[in-house]
Amino acid sequence: MDDALVVGGTRFIGRHLVAELLAHEYDVTLFNRGNHDNPFAEDGRVDHVEGDRTDDDALEAAARTVDPDAVFDCVAYHPADVRAATRVFEDCEAYVYVSSGAAYGREDIPKREDETPLASCTAEQATNDSRDSYGNRKAEGDRVVFAAADDGVNAMAVRPPIVYGPHDYTERFAFWVDRVRRFDRIVVPGDGTNVWHRVYVEDVASALRVVAERGEPGEAYNVGDRRIVTLERMIERLADTLETDVEVVYAGSRELAAGGIELEDYPLYRDHPHIVSTAKLAELGWESTPLSTAIDRTVAEHLESGRDGRGQGPCRDDENRVLAALDYADR
Template sequence: MDNTLVLGGTRFIGRHLVDDLLDHAYDVTIFTRGNRENPFADDDRVDHIEGDRTNDTALEAAATTADPDAVFDCVAYHPKDVRAATRIFADCEAYVYVSSGAAYGREVIPKREDETPLNSCTADQATDDSFETYGNRKAEGDRAVFAAAEDGIRAMAVRPPIVYGPHDYTERLDWWIDRVNRFDRVVIPGDGTNLRHRVYVEDVASALRIVAEGGTAGEAYNVGDRRLVTLEEMVELIADRLDTDVDLVHAGPRELAAGEIELDDYPLYRTYPHVLSTGKLAALGWESTPLEEAMGRSVDAHLDSDRDDDDTGPDRKAEERVLGILETL
């Protein structure tokens, strides 16, 4: 494979994927609507085709223009988009779909690609745009990949959990970095042992490339940090990078009620552990970035930005009411 086409490529996962492909000597074309700033506008190694990936005619034109060997689909949010792409790029050597750990339909630890059932998806869910149906739509996209493979197309899926790192527009991790950077006391929801699998964005990028190079048609591959940490341990890693000491204050539902806060209001909190098995991807030769290094780069990127992220999680004044209650106990 020499020529690659990235559907998306300017915002987050796709942006890091382009960098990874360039680092591995691939020719890269990105296909975007042109609504966002293109970080590769001045890079003559990256071609840009403008168009809407939900428009099949535009996608067919991109296929003709780019003539890719491998296609990476970072912006397929509905099953019909995956079905269209696998049809249009059927002759390519690889089509890799960015799915999600949210595609899994059963709470087990860990979630395994070939064992854990996927979410169902109704006709209404397949065309919905709400957060509530995201996992259903991603699961149906996976099934479209499997169907394409049965027709002889080398289509594969990669399932990340929560993705973090530089250029993360969700700002979920940024909220925690900001808290640790600005305050001496940080509220930790629950007892601090909450466990939610996360994955560094550069590792998602390398996973996509490695699956295109060596993955098996019709297979899905989980990708996630090989070392998992609790929410409290994550905050401690942030504090270490910032070289600061913080007092971590645990607050359960009763204490949080003083600030009219719920556990799920906190970014990256999840009541039941969410853990993906990553052995299948590792067997292809994939490795994850050491956690201290990944977190360090994420913290540094936050400090270089102008984000304060107050709108992502609970208001600080509400948290101060909680801290006041805890001081009296």
């Protein structure tokens, strides 16, 4: 494969995917509306076709203009988006849909592609934009991929859990970097053993390329850090990178109530463990970045970016009330 079309491609996963494809000597074209700054605008190696991916005519025009070998769909948020794309790009060598670990419908540990059932999706969920229906919509998109493969389309899906890394506009990871950088005492929800599988963004990018090149049509592949760490261990690793010491203070629902905080207010906290198996992807020859390297790169970009993530979790004043209550109780 030589020519790649990236639907999206300027913000986070797509941005790293473009870099990955360029590093492997693909000719790359972006297809998007141009609503966000294009980091490749001055890179003569990256072409751009402007259009709305929800407009079938625009999608078909992009297909005619680029005639891609591989299509990477980074911004398909509704099943109808996937249905249109698998039709328009049915003759491509690979169509890879960015799905999500949220597509699973049962809390298996770990969640496996060929064993754990997908979430259901009603007609109403398939067309709305609510956060609550995100996993349902992604699951239905997977089912569209499978149906397209049954009809002869070389369509595949990649399912990442929480993605972190440079240029992460969600700022969920940035919240914890900021806390560790600024404070000696860090409030950690629960007992620190919470596990929500994460994946470094460059590894998602390499997984998308590997699946396009070596994956099987009609298959889905989980992608996640091969080394899974608890929330507490992640904070310790951030402290190592930032060359600082922090005291971790655990707080459950009762303790957090002193500050009007709930457990779920914290980013990257999940009551039930969420772990996906990555063995199937590893069998294709994919490898993940060492955790220490991934966190070092993420922190370095965070410090340059000015993002602080403070809007993604409880405010420090509320946490100070929690800390004061815990200190009083320890007297």
